[in-house]
């Protein structure tokens with residue numbers, strides 16, 4: 131989402147979520163036991179906000195987080211280039227933006243440093259280019275000087291300004307979801323309708339842009355390059371809201387050392403018991419309304435509430451009995467992420483440039499004119515990939531002599547990247563085994579993610595409360611799939627859980643008061 135700040139430069143107002151009032155704690159209450167399945171953005175945020183909300187409402191709470199991987203962060207995680215802990219590289223969620231209030235606030239609260247943009251820039255290489263498989267349709271220097279603006283104005287007219295104002299009004303609607311009276315929401319469908327975004331999720335990006343008088347080159351070249359790099363989807367498929375999310379690139383940032391640190395601090399701050407390397411295999415509802423959570427190694431424990439913070443379809447979970455609402459299985463993008471280090475530059479010849487020219491640091495892609503993606507999910511089209519970018523630089527500890535400065539690249543593609551693809555873009559012979567300490571590729575990491583859903587237009591969303599005491603965060607991904615929105619859903623569920631306890635405490639209090647009154651009026655015997 132960082133890629134397009136060249137075109138948009140709105141400063142968006144910060145919103146203020148209502149603060150929760152403190153309440154006296156009742157020491158006589160047994161602690162509420164909550165299990166959270168998944169330590170990604172959603173689960174970590176649920177744990178963190180549950181501990182804040184339960185403390186301020188005076189409910190003692192014991193939180194247990196189960197995570198099947200060996201690390202916190204889920205799809206937000208880093209891998210170390212050359213296995214060197216000095217060079218962590220984001221493998222999944224890599225960028226958040228200034229309107230992402232939960233992440234921005236949390237990184238401030240946890241005193242995390244924001245990574246500086248110290249990408250090694252090949253001298254004078256342009257910042258960004260959009261490649262359509264045949265040619266670069268646009269190349270920008272990244273500067274915001276008058277010449278840059280004039281060039282864009284000439285090519286795109288007023289479209290960038292129109293997109294920017296549409297994006298701002300969309301973000302404004304979305305931010306209402308953080309505040310009372312909208313927050314917390316029991317139903318995603320209801321709140322989306324109330325804030326006025328159902329229109330935007332219900333149509334494609336292409337339709338939304340057309341309706342707003344933004345078609346033609348800007349949509350095809352810039353907006354679509356952005357939906358492709360962020361979601362591996364073209365404009366006729368992805369819904370209008372997610373399209374606008376791609377254009378909301380202001381104040382792009384990342385946490386130094388890895389965005390997962392935000393989530394690790396959230397879990398730590400929550401005081402939760404964390405079980406890593408622990409897969410939950412079954413959730414069983416008991417007659418008394420509690421849940422037994424069983425792990426794949428056969429251990430089980432009982433909880434008052436369970437928060438499922440992972441897409442159900444990828445959890446291998448059995449829920450017994452079947453909950454009132456079972457989330458639908460939906461298609462996810464199978465995205466190949468390839469990270470590699472090389473002493474070489476990307477070859478200009480591979481992109482139809484002269485040998486003396488430089489390939490932009492971010493190569494985004496779009497379809498050539500008249501190539502219709504239709505709704506083919508694997509819509510990379512003639513470019514064959516979604517993006518190739520320089521993400522970092524580093525010193526190769528295994529080169530001779532050691533510590534040779536190299537460039538680290540990231541490729542997003544619908545198919546696995548192999549040595550012949552690498553040979554082509556580097557214009558050198560990359561051997562089949564790919565990696566050699568002094569070769570053209572000195573480190574490589576291949577990862578196939580279920581990265582995000584195909585964001586088909588839709589106007590209904592999964593239930594948040596699957597059953598009494600059973601909650602689900604991942605339905606938000608069909609609305610917007612980002613670290614922030616998962617964190618927002620985690621925070622929302624945490625609030626709903628605590629409000630549920632408060633409601634029950636009030637009811638119990640009323641029943642108790644009622645009983646006392648009745649008992650005061652009549653002898654107890656008469657009641658029996």
Ligand SMILES: Cc1cc2nc3c(=O)[nH]c(=O)nc-3n(C[C@H](O)[C@H](O)[C@H](O)COP(=O)(O)OP(=O)(O)OC[C@H]3O[C@@H](n4cnc5c(N)ncnc54)[C@H](O)[C@@H]3O)c2cc1C
Nearest residue numbers: 168170171172198204205223224225410440581612613616
């Ligand atoms: C390549 C890529 C690039 C991206 N880029 C961005 C970006 O720039 N900015 C952005 O905001 N977002 C980005 N995203 C999206 C973002 O990473 C996700 O939306 C977000 O991290 C999802 O968080 P989550 O907590 O909802 O789910 P996850 O991160 O998937 O967390 C779910 C967790 O549950 C665990 N789990 C599953 N089943 C079980 C089980 N049975 N028992 C125990 N644990 C279980 C999983 O191991 C996982 O850790 C990107 C994603 C990818 C893949």
Ligand SMILES: *[C@@H]1O[C@H](CO)[C@@H](O)[C@H](O)[C@H]1NC(C)=O
Nearest residue numbers: 145146147148231232235308
């Ligand atoms: C973020 O921090 C600001 C300033 O402290 C505060 O006003 C706002 O409510 C916070 N927002 C969220 C979503 O936590």
Ligand SMILES: *[C@@H]1O[C@H](CO)[C@@H](O)[C@H](O)[C@H]1NC(C)=O
Nearest residue numbers: 198199200201405406407408
């Ligand atoms: C998780 O498993 C991995 C691999 O089996 C192991 O290296 C790691 O130490 C384990 N971590 C924890 C916290 O159990």
Ligand SMILES: *[C@@H]1O[C@H](CO)[C@@H](O)[C@H](O)[C@H]1NC(C)=O
Nearest residue numbers: 238239240241242243244386
């Ligand atoms: C925040 O981090 C910086 C640099 O890592 C450190 O110098 C500073 O003392 C920290 N502040 C707090 C309040 O932890």
